[in-house]
Amino acid sequence: MSIYKDAKYQDVPYEEKQKLFQEVKDDMRWDSVMYGCYECGICVAACPSARFYDFSPRVFAQVMGREDIDTFYELLNDSVWDCSQCFSCTRCPRQNNPGAIITIMREVAVNHGLSSAKKALQAYSRIIYKIMSTGTQVAPDMLQPDFFPDWGPDVKNVSENLDVWRRAIPPETMHTTELAWDVSEKTRLELYMIWKLTGNLEMIENIDEGIFMILEEVMEELLEEHGYDIDDFENVLED
Amino acid sequence: MSVTTAPPPKASMREFIRKGKPPTEDYRELLFELEAKGELEVQRVPEPYVKVETKYGRKKKIPLEQTWHHKSCGQCGHIPGYSTAIFWLNRKLGYEYHDPRDQTSCTAWNYYASSTSNSGAQAAVAVRNFAQAKLDGFFPMIHCGTSYGHYKEVREEILHHPKLRDQVRKIMDRLKMPFVFPEEIVHYSEWVHVVRKEIAEKQVLDFSGITATVHPACHYHKLVVEDAIYDRELYDGQRTAIVTALVEALDAKAADYSTWHDCCGFGFRHILVSRDFSRSFATVRKIERMKEEADPDVTLTHDTGCVTTLDKSQFSTQAHGRNVGIPVMSDAQFAALAMGAHPYKVCQLHWHGVDMKPLMEKMGIDHEKAWQEFEEVASRLKDNGTEFMTWEDADA
């Protein structure tokens, strides 16, 4: 039961919230990202997101330090996605790392398929597909005016001349339109193995089932071509 | 007995001399300890290298050549002149490098945007790239600020968590690759920093009339502060000297502004799907301030995300009557232009948002002629469907 009368998510069972809280604390990095907080506010002072959103890294550090499970759950579902992960908050004199606390919280949110996480990553899932399946995050063919209308007329020019302009770049590895650079098949294979061995593919299932299914197919295909069975790769992070 | 009750000395008379031991552990010592125990292999920085001073006075080795260029998604994807300029500089200065196909993204852009990954995967991706570099016989040089910052984070986690090392080892065994970690994590802008005098020697354009504002990347100097280059001659050793040192070496003017320390607003996820934050922040906190206080001809930075955010935020905000309009480019492109690189064939300035023509005119570049030259090559490529622009074409 929250001490605050107007707390949100009161219908979610306390044990559920506590489980997620404990998962954050159980992360390997916890002891080096959270010490104590004396509320000096340096983190907020340096934070770009604090100037734009109703977001405060100080609140995150305080809530985690106080072990306020209910407010933790609120943050996990609301402002955790506002953080710009710049790590300016690592100016903290106590050596807390609110940015890293948030990275861990987001991982927990993703692992549990929270609807707030799904919503935050909704428009973003095609990027996840790109990075996981090809090994580069951005591809030149993503520079389309309908996806980046606010970036300016250069986007339109690029998309109209994409094929020629990509061939008009001297480095040999960059003569690509579907990838940022030409990633070798061997490397892609190794990347897929890493995703399987770390349970990364399964994480995607929690966020976007459609993307997950396509990814799994693509990965399975390449692995089979090289004589591997996708099910042979157990998650080495679980013990 | 008492000395003087005069006002305090002016800042120019105050000299900072760092005394005492650095407050942090030396990560190199820890790496070598692990190597001695047989836990991993440390790839040494090859000679020739230059030693530079970092934040707490320790020296860092920056290799000059035999570098494995760890490319950046964003640069190669939508700022191709950035990567091209880095390669071009290496070629012009005569330093051997390798541009691998056997390289994955560091995947940190995705990690910071969505956390759809974990420590194990991120560490394995890093170590796989490092192992490949070692197998190829070259030393990794990181093109992106995000990658650089993230790999420093990965290094800390690997050094302090034996369990993570076990996990990475298991994964590397399955991949049949060694567990390698480089002695130093080197950012390409650090290489540009140590060769800046060589660049200046080959400078053909006069930059003495150019004013530049510098934006240092958060992941370069804030995320794990230790590795960043500091110089007693610049900012009294209190702010990182990176990029500013290059500006001065090229005889341009580095103008200060009040939001020098602020992030650009990239946000990783925000720049792609919540752009109102990125462009508002970049415009209000960075570009407008630079314009008001320094009125620069160009703003220079050394990271993919920063170039993207600062450059792409100005178009729509201009439509809202904001005080914007500063061309944005990387230190590598700036250095390449100084050395006479073709603005379109090498620096690929046509991929940038803000109009570069006034800047090029001030630099003494005939951009109309240059664009004609580029279009000539482009039309040749259009007709012949399989041809690419070569390095020779780029310098012709």
Add this chain to the structure above:
Amino acid sequence: MPNLPVLVIGGGPAGLEAARGIVDLGYNCILVDKADFLGGNPIFADYSAITPDMRNAEEAMDEMIAKVMVNPLVDIRLNTTVAASEGDAPHINVTLKNGKGEETVDVGSVVVATGFQHFDPGKETQMYGYYEFDDVITLVDVERMLKGGNFIQPSTGEKPKQVCFIQCVGSRDRQIGNFWCSKVCCGVATKEAIEIRHLLPDCRVFVFYIDMRMYGFWEDELYWKAQEEYKVNFIRGIVTEITKRGDTVVVKGEDTTMGRPMEIPMDVVILSIGIEPSEGTKEMAKIFHIPLESHGFIETIGGALNTVETKVSGIFAVGATTGPADLEDSISTGGSAAMKACAFIRKAELQTV
């Protein structure tokens, strides 16, 4: 009359109190100081008024110095440092060094009173620009100005309209490695704030803090007085950066009460720099083989119950050599060490009889 003297190293407030105590008890004292004057930091750094009494610092120190100078049992050695030591108390052979050369003396016990040094703001994690901006100064710079009866904006020489103090510079910080609270800076900053408001009634004064450390009577005599009588503004939230906009420095922090980031132009920014063990303290620890405790200050045995005895028999440490100390601490420990140093010699003599 006992023969072996007590050696007091350092002529600041703690050392002076120890020396006076020793000779009042009828023992000999050799008082050594590396400067060519007595009085230590309050004189070296031109403190204007002592905290919290508001009494003129030079006058207060002159009083202490006079008491020591008038007594023939005190052998004052200025411009002198301790170069080496041999043997154990009550027969320590100490080598003193001055401009003319070296001399060895035999002493029965030692009181280390080598004090502290101020934190150098260039080592701070936050970006304060002390070395870049004229108008960013420290508590020490302010004392010097106030002693001369004025307070100006360094860059212009004009009277400032808006100044601020930033607390905890170089203290309470895991990144720098100075974990401790320096104890005196909140009191000193508030005292200076009152002095500035007194001198310049039109000048607004802010104090940016994490916690105001106002022990005992400092609470109402300094803190309440500053807020209520002198309208000093205390804002809870520390500054992360100082940059320059045109000619003015700007501080960037969070107003934690209001829960939002703030950026305020200031005419003068005063860094409340903390205390660190001085070079002299570290030197003496090496020369007399005195162990240091985890923060780097001289270790005393017995915790709260024994504030001056070190692990080395016959060697005592006072004032800021053992940790952050205010003036009262220095006087109190000086007196306590005088008593113990003399008692040590007396016990040794009684045993040999």
